[in-house]
Amino acid sequence: MSGIRATNLVKQWDEIRAVDDVSFETQQGSLTVLLGPSGCGKSTILRMIAGLEEVSAGTIQIDGQDVTREDPSKRGVSMVFQSYALFPHLSVRENILFGLKVRKVPKDVQERRLNDAARMVGLDQLLDRRPANLSGGQRQRVALTRTIVSEQPVCLMDEPLSNLDAKLRAEMRDEICTLQRKLGLTMLYVTHDQIEAMSMADQVVLLQGGKIEQHGTPAELYEAPQTTFAARFLGMPPMNILAADQVEGAARMIPKVAGTSGSWQIGIRPENIHIAAKGLAAEVGAVDYMGAETVLRLKLGSQNLMARVNGRASAAPGETVNISWKAQDVHLFDEHGIRRTG
């Protein structure tokens, strides 16, 4: 059991409260993504778990052991940094073996782990190079290999793919997932990229302003966002959030909204908006053609919304189209932006 359990974690810097009462638990062998916008405290949480940052309050358990005040090297964690943190004066081989040498692992074990790991990630031809002579993707692989050979049960990653181009990022995403499963690692992965979170995670912890916004599987977050923030953070293009009282006929389409406070909001995913023969009249502002699909930017009264339709849309900017949606596709949020069931 090498799951991570964070309880009421707080990090306070003078007047800034970067992490505010965060609690979550991850299962052994699972991949948990810490997701959130820039500055929400993801890195700080990760660094507290690694032991690189002191905890202001709360506790951290790894594998059932309280490690809140434990030395970083004794927590059974390895870490991949956003900048990779490779030692520029050491060869790839020496970089990978650095930790094993510190821990005085026998030579033959070092050699075996190095060869296995290097073959796994395709680095075996590059072992004598210096990091300066590697591409971004290769450096990334060296950093990965360093965590593989360490054979620590928990692996922490802080935006490991943010310096790579889109194609390489997709490849590395797969590779990291495959490795994580193959080695049975408990992985905590920080990113601000919702696509990475959706495609890799077993569990997503969505953060905002140092607090947990929602915690669940990617499907739960997508299908039942608990707040308007969660609703808009996941999904591309984001969910349409409309003031309920300004949508013509909202009462007819959404049961029970009548009679509640006027500042409630309804949310509809762009793919759930249909262009139909009859429905609400909306003006087409712009048409973004993406190949397999088209995003229509619409104006419904004074509110903007987006609709996603398959293939190429026949509508042109300036035209008026009729839109409709199914009642079960509507998400309801109260005046505090909290999800309510209709």
Added chain:
Amino acid sequence: MRLSQDQMKHVHGWLLLTPAAILLVSFTHYPTVATLINSFFSKGTAIRPSRFIGFDNYRSMAEDPIFWKVLGNNLWFALGTIPTSIALAIAMALLVNRAMPGRSFVRMAYFTPTILPMIAVANIWLFFYTPDIGLIDKVLGWFGFAGHNWLGDPSTVLPAIIIMTVWKEAGFFMIFYLAALQNIPPELGEAARLEGANRWYFFRRVLFPLLMPTTLFVLINAVLNSFKLVDHLFVLTKGGPDNASNLLLYYIFESAFSFFDTPYAATLTVVLLGLLAAMALVQFFVLDRRIHYR
């Protein structure tokens, strides 16, 4: 005659270079060559004009016991000051590179000796070293030690000067190390910490190798300084007692302006230049290969 455009370009280039070239030739190259030529001539007097004597000056230099004494002193001075001031500079830089209260004050304090002119430093230390009433003897007196003439005793005068020079130089070198340390990403230290590397291991395997370019730079400066810096001798010892603290450059000064033996001073100067050039070459070609530049 008309010059083509291409030729005009060359003319312009040379015109632009001329002011600098004139300065360089008249104040650097000419004196160097003149010194070299001078060293092959005898000392001229009113009766006997100076004449070419080949290597005679060098021969008498080789037989001059003071020359060998001074050269030996300079060697000990270099060995005493360079490694100590570099080690101290690294230690101080590591210390003030950490987050701690009063960090900028400590940095300033370490740097102060560097701002002071050598003459002023020598005056301060003259007070420290003064027998009986100086700071060192006063402090030793509290513990019951008798006073000692630090600068007057041939066995303590050179170490006394070495200590003072280290005190002055280390702060200057610290600045270079501090700048280099701040260019090393903190993640390297964090990655090492996660692997369980202690401070000493991290320093030995990562920081020190990454600081090598700085060390080379500082080393060259330190070596040059150990031969160039003699201001303090004017204030503290004048090379005495019995040449126990005399250094090569000060001996050159003495030969030229106290003994008025210009050709001999020229000869010593040529030796000094040769020594400096040889050391610079060794440092560049031997050390450079082992250094990783980022």
